[in-house]
Amino acid sequence: MKRRNLVAMAAAAALAIAGAGVATAQDEQVEIEFWAWSTNVEDMVALFEEAHPNIKVNLVNTGGGSAQYEKLQVAFAAGSGAPDVAMIEHQYVLQYAMSGDIQPLDDLGGAAVKGDFIESLVNQLSYDGKLYGIPLDASPLAFGYRTDLWEQAGLASVPTTWAEFAEAAATYRTAHPDSYIVNSPISEGTLLYLWWQAGLTPIEVSGTTIDIDFANETAEQILSYWVDLASRDLISTMPAYTPEWNAAFAAGSLAGWVMPAWGPVIIGPAAPETSGLWRVGTLPSADGTPASAEWSGSSYTVTTQSQHPAEAAELAIWLNHDPSAYEKLFELTGSFPVLKSYATNEEFLATPFEFFGGQPVNQVFAEALAVVPTTWQWAPFHGMVRSTVREQTAAAQNGTVTPAEALANIQSAVVSYAQEQGFTVTTGQ
Amino acid sequence: MMLNRLWPYLLLAPFLIVFVLFFVMPVVLGTWESLFRHTLVGGRMFVGVDNFASVFRDASFWGGLLRVLAFMAIFTPLAVGLGLLLALALDSGAVAGGWLYRLFYFLPYVIPGVVASVMWGFLYGGTFGPLNDILETVGAGRFDFLGPDVALFSIGNISLWMYVGFNMIILYSALQSVSPELTEAAVLDGASRWQIARRIKTPLLAPVLSVMAIFSIIGTLQLFTEPRVLMPTAPDVIGRDYVPNLYLYSLATTGQQFNYVAAAAIVLAGVTFLIAAGYTAVSRLRGAR
Numbered sequence: 001m002k003r004r005n006l007v008a009m010a011a012a013a014a015l016a017i018a019g020a021g022v023a024t025a026q027d028e029q030v031e032i033e034f035w036a037w038s039t040n041v042e043d044m045v046a047l048f049e050e051a052h053p054n055i056k057v058n059l060v061n062t063g064g065g066s067a068q069y070e071k072l073q074v075a076f077a078a079g080s081g082a083p084d085v086a087m088i089e090h091q092y093v094l095q096y097a098m099s100g101d102i103q104p105l106d107d108l109g110g111a112a113v114k115g116d117f118i119e120s121l122v123n124q125l126s127y128d129g130k131l132y133g134i135p136l137d138a139s140p141l142a143f144g145y146r147t148d149l150w151e152q153a154g155l156a157s158v159p160t161t162w163a164e165f166a167e168a169a170a171t172y173r174t175a176h177p178d179s180y181i182v183n184s185p186i187s188e189g190t191l192l193y194l195w196w197q198a199g200l201t202p203i204e205v206s207g208t209t210i211d212i213d214f215a216n217e218t219a220e221q222i223l224s225y226w227v228d229l230a231s232r233d234l235i236s237t238m239p240a241y242t243p244e245w246n247a248a249f250a251a252g253s254l255a256g257w258v259m260p261a262w263g264p265v266i267i268g269p270a271a272p273e274t275s276g277l278w279r280v281g282t283l284p285s286a287d288g289t290p291a292s293a294e295w296s297g298s299s300y301t302v303t304t305q306s307q308h309p310a311e312a313a314e315l316a317i318w319l320n321h322d323p324s325a326y327e328k329l330f331e332l333t334g335s336f337p338v339l340k341s342y343a344t345n346e347e348f349l350a351t352p353f354e355f356f357g358g359q360p361v362n363q364v365f366a367e368a369l370a371v372v373p374t375t376w377q378w379a380p381f382h383g384m385v386r387s388t389v390r391e392q393t394a395a396a397q398n399g400t401v402t403p404a405e406a407l408a409n410i411q412s413a414v415v416s417y418a419q420e421q422g423f424t425v426t427t428g429q
Numbered sequence: 430m431m432l433n434r435l436w437p438y439l440l441l442a443p444f445l446i447v448f449v450l451f452f453v454m455p456v457v458l459g460t461w462e463s464l465f466r467h468t469l470v471g472g473r474m475f476v477g478v479d480n481f482a483s484v485f486r487d488a489s490f491w492g493g494l495l496r497v498l499a500f501m502a503i504f505t506p507l508a509v510g511l512g513l514l515l516a517l518a519l520d521s522g523a524v525a526g527g528w529l530y531r532l533f534y535f536l537p538y539v540i541p542g543v544v545a546s547v548m549w550g551f552l553y554g555g556t557f558g559p560l561n562d563i564l565e566t567v568g569a570g571r572f573d574f575l576g577p578d579v580a581l582f583s584i585g586n587i588s589l590w591m592y593v594g595f596n597m598i599i600l601y602s603a604l605q606s607v608s609p610e611l612t613e614a615a616v617l618d619g620a621s622r623w624q625i626a627r628r629i630k631t632p633l634l635a636p637v638l639s640v641m642a643i644f645s646i647i648g649t650l651q652l653f654t655e656p657r658v659l660m661p662t663a664p665d666v667i668g669r670d671y672v673p674n675l676y677l678y679s680l681a682t683t684g685q686q687f688n689y690v691a692a693a694a695i696v697l698a699g700v701t702f703l704i705a706a707g708y709t710a711v712s713r714l715r716g717a718r
Contacts, residue, residue: 070682073681098470187665239662239663241661242662244557248556253556380469381685390664391668394665421468423470
């Protein structure tokens with residue numbers, strides 16, 4: 001780890017020099033390495049190289065998040081071997097920012113563009129007021145459903161409150177004994193997002209102090225709500241992204257999904273024969289006031305190991321901010337926009353989707369993005385939090401522990417982990 | 430003169446260099462790292478044997494270890510026993526076209542573990558798996574092959590499928606070295622095929638069986654591929670602490686606890702060594718009697 005500090009210092013020194021002379025650095029040919037798995041990233045990189053003849057980008061497509069994190073983690077721990085620019089999902093950015101493996105982008109051009117990105121994203125990517133990632137896509141949650149199956153059950157549209165949704169689940173199940181209205185968010189590992197939707201802040205980090213608040217009444221109500229639906233067999237309890245889960249969508253044994261903005265990319269290929277039968281509605285909420293949350297999404301970050309931070313930052317920013325690149329990104333990937341100017345673009349909002357029977361679903365997702373609580377923070381050790389929440393809430397769903405016990409277990413596990421990590425821990429303040 | 434003395438070392442060098450670089454060094458580094466802790470706040474610090482103390486209190490680690498021990502107790506005898514049975518059957522000459530059987534039984538071993546696990550994951554599938562389709566067709570109803578009580582056996586089944594053929598080949602080869610005079614003499618004495626297999630061939634295989642059992646024990650304690658591949662399809666049953674290696678892997682990749690993992694890995698190696706040494710001691714004692 002000593003070596004890592006040395007590299008960090010070297011990088012900081014390089015940064016100081018580069019900051020003084022970005023213009024002179026551009027005269028030389030520079031090579032940077034870029035790890036990403038985003039859709040069509042090859043084409044985007046080609047576009048960047050065309051506009052930046054002095055920068056050569058060596059793209060390594062790692063194929064997916066978990067594969068990339070394992071490699072990154074090893075390179076960071078080893079103190080060498082990390083790329084200049086790395087794609088990291090929003091929820092892990094804070095973790096790498098705190099460990100000093102990625103660097104703040106404010107002085108590398110980030111400050112100038114910060115205001116152009118959607119606020120809830122900038123908040124997720126900031127630590128102690130500094131921006132550590134340039135967002136690539138947003139993923140507000142809405143509710144996707146099979147309109148034909150719902151109509152057969154006498155359900156016209158997505159209920160506005162979760163209480164009404166529970167009734168709809170029962171109605172649906174009576175009408176379709178071999179199908180479910182939705183799969184359990186506990187099984188899909190997305191319960192955290194429903195806490196976020198309710199405006200909860202189980203994690204709040206400020207400097208080296210962390211406030212941890214999982215064992216509260218609202219969190220318990222939400223967990224109990226889903227545990228109850230599962231125990232009454234009104235929702236299915238399949239793990240997500242499995243062949244079984246895909247098959248359920250294709251066969252119509254799942255007629256709804258708490259769906260992120262990138263959902264169409266997943267569900268379209270999984271259930272092509274159901275194309276045209278889906279619609280997207282606003283996610284139900286506790287009191288009927290629209291509220292949402294975000295299911296992942298990614299950023300480009302610059303590592304502290306980078307020898308060319310200025311060029312690396314240029315790549316991260318340009319790909320997600322430059323108008324010509326953004327136009328292309330959008331056309332190629334269809335990912336949900338992160339720039340304010342695009343999220344309100346009328347042409348974008350009016351685009352019809354065949355899979356959703358011609359519905360301009362971006363409208364729904366854009367509205368959802370606008371009502372994402374901006375107070376949410378990811379833990380700087382989100383991997384641990386995520387698996388603990390996943391295990392304990394699943395135990396509650398299986399009936400091995402009560403919802404209250406599950407939350408108490410999560411609380412104590414996360415608190416002791418944070419203490420071991422050297423944080424000053426407060427609870428529920 | 431000098432050169433003569435150097436020769437042995439030169440010849441050993443290719444092995445020694447690789448051995449030191451990729452075996453000794455990691456062990457030394459791992460041991461060194463196990464004495465530290467790296468935290469998000471405060472950085473790296475020396476903690477002595479703290480990590481080891483935590484490992485000994487870690488219910489997830491020992492729970493997973495108990496599970497692989499149970500797995501070992503059930504599947505090591507099965508893998509070796511079935512391999513022996515097949516080898517004896519093929520060697521007895523009672524089966525026509527023996528080479529074809531050898532090929533069929535050995536083939537699964539050639540398939541990489543990840544591929545085998547993915548394949549079996551599909552076969553076990555709840556709503557679309559062929560095994561369940563068959564069960565449903567014969568009216569037995571659907572069965573959750575990765576349910577809480579049976580997942581370990583479903584994993585064991587994959588291991589058996591992969592290793593029985595391998596064990597069979599080794600034992601079959603060993604049987605080829607049994608002198609035909611011994612069996613001829615036994616036949617003249619009126620021994621049946623079963624008696625020859627049981628009383629003559631099996632005792633001669635004892636050393637091979639013993640080595641095989643040790644490999645099997647070590648391999649089992651390192652069980653990883655099958656649970657890792659099947660985990661996403663049954664996360665509530667096969668958790669990240671299902672077996673020790675999977676637990677350490679999760680801690681390292683998502684928990685960033687490299688130092689703790691180093692300590693736990695050393696403990697796991699120690700346990701493996703003790704069990705293997707215990708087994709060797711017991712089989713020596715029995716051999717001496």
